[in-house]
Amino acid sequence: MILAIASGKGGTGKTTLAVNLAHAFGRPLQLLDCDVEEPNGQLFLPGDALVEEIVTIPVPQVDESLCDSCGECGRFCAYHAIVSFGAKALVFAEMCHGCGGCAKVCPQKAIREIPKRIGVVEKRKSGDIVLLTGRLDVGQAMAPPLIRAVKECLNQNMPAILDAPPGTSCPVIVTIRGADFVLLVTEPTPFGLHDLKLAVDMVRELRIPFGVVVNRVGSGDDRVHVYCRRENVPILAEIPDDRRIAEAYSRGNLIVEALPEYRDLFADLAKKLLKAGNGGGG
Amino acid sequence: MKVAFTTSGSDFSAPLESRFGRAPKFLIYDLDGESFEVIDNQQNLNAAQGAGIQSAETIARSGAKALVSGHCGPNAFRVLAAAGIKVYNTNAPTVAEALEKFKAGKLEETAAADVEGHW
Structure with a gap:
């Protein structure tokens, strides 16, 4: 199963979700950091860079x-x-x-x-997780070819989580194309909803099953929830607006390790995704 | 000889546009025939990238051998230089005043781009 994590708006929590979910699956899997202009998955999943491959x-x-x-x-x-x-x-x-x-x-x-x-693909291992990171060289503008190079490293026999760049433009399309399921991360704010709508249009156009994760619930209002109900978009998880999560993140810690009470939240989401992946739901 | 001016308007009283690649229009003045034509550059005004290159191509196709503008970036300058078009930068407020300075030989030919790309 290939799961892509995307969002319209930046800073909604794609990487937070990707690294914690990767952990919550509790089995060997690959995490592909396709946010090649600003890859940061390795901050949460330390491990030596095993291989660095130059991409041209x-x-x-x-x-x-x-x-x-x-x-x-x-x-x-x-x-x-x-x-x-x-x-x-x-x-x-x-x-x-x-x-x-x-x-x-x-x-x-x-x-x-x-x-x-144009950049490199770094491969490192952090416990059960194989982390593949695309890193675009400073001054380069072409993210899609580098993202394709990251995806070419994907081992089809092992489940994978793809951490997409924000937005709905070419780098995101290249990342999520071919995924079995897309999780759209948003926040309950006017900006969050505005960009969620764009992201929903994008995944519908690509005909990929998808669901929504609302982050920082309690910080804004209910407009995202109202929209999802109206559009029949499943909300698969809600992460509360908890300052301790931001603090753990700022230290490069996984929420599932720093705040064990959130383990179930990610484990439940992992279960729902496995079900959706097997049944082709969404 | 034809001279190209960047402008936001359609005649000599119009302001001289300080940007080259994303200038709304080009006024091409024929020194010999004392006539002019205006070329719309709307397409490049909204281009995501390559506006300077494309605009330089437009100037080359117009037959102009000189360009008078506010500023010129590196990519545009490369194309203009390859096409043998001389570049003159000026802060003259209108096309008419820029033309006057050009005719009077008060503008100095630029040897390189004077701004970064996407300035």
């Missing part, structure tokens, strides 16, 4: 002796990563999505692809 994307390199400035490459590229008009083709590697199209359409065969480093 192919970017074009122009042989100027062959380029006749026809401009086909620039017309093909949707991201203006290669431009040519009356002059030799210019490459803007930081905008390249690595599709290889420019090299294919070049009539002069003047373009070849060279690897450009």
Whole structure:
């Protein structure tokens, strides 16, 4: 089973949920930190980095002796990563999505692809949990290829939790695509609800079964609950607004270890998810 | 020779736009024919990325050999330089005043981008 944890709004508790849930399953599993611009799962699951693998994307390199400035490459590229008009083709590697199209359409065969480093995938073990962390290099803008590289490390024979970046744009889509179930974490605030709606639209579009976890319950109002009732979206867990949770988090501690009274909350959620995963519910 | 100006309006009295890549419009003035055309740049105004590159391409296609604007970022500058377009930065408030300075030779050609990308 592949479980993705996403949210519209940032800071709702995706990582909190991911690391505590990973623990609550009580069996060997993989946790993939796909929030490659700011991975922080390793703060809660310490362990030595066993392997670090460099991730590259192919970017074009122009042989100027062959380029006749026809401009086909620039017309093909949707991201203006290669431009040519009356002059030799210019490459803007930081905008390249690595599709290889420019090299294919070049009539002069003047373009070849060279690897450009965008980040790393770190693999570490913390108890029963295999943590795979994608880490985008500072200054790089292309998260999706790195997220795909993290997901390629996934062992299909072992359950996996994917910690997605916030939002509803490409990096999130790349993360949750192929998941069996998505948990959307939100908070009971106007902003939380606004972005939850976007996230619900996203997972419905992708036709992935999903449920909601409301974090910091008691801090806002009931608008998220009202929405979920109206939309028939199951709320699978509610984490109370408890200052001690924030304190444990700030020290890099797991809630299930620092505050044992919350163990059942995560264990129950794990049980519901296993049931949903087996029965294809949601 | 044609000269391109960045602007938010459609004639010479309009303000000179300080941004290049995300300028709302380009006024292309033909020094020889003393005529002008206005090119809309709305598409790049809203572009997520690559606005400077695309705008530089628009200027190159217009046939302009010089660009007068407030500022020019690194990617746009690379494209403009490759296309042989000279870049002049000025804080002149209107297109008319920028044109006057250009004609009088009071603008100095810029040798490099004067701002970072996405400034």
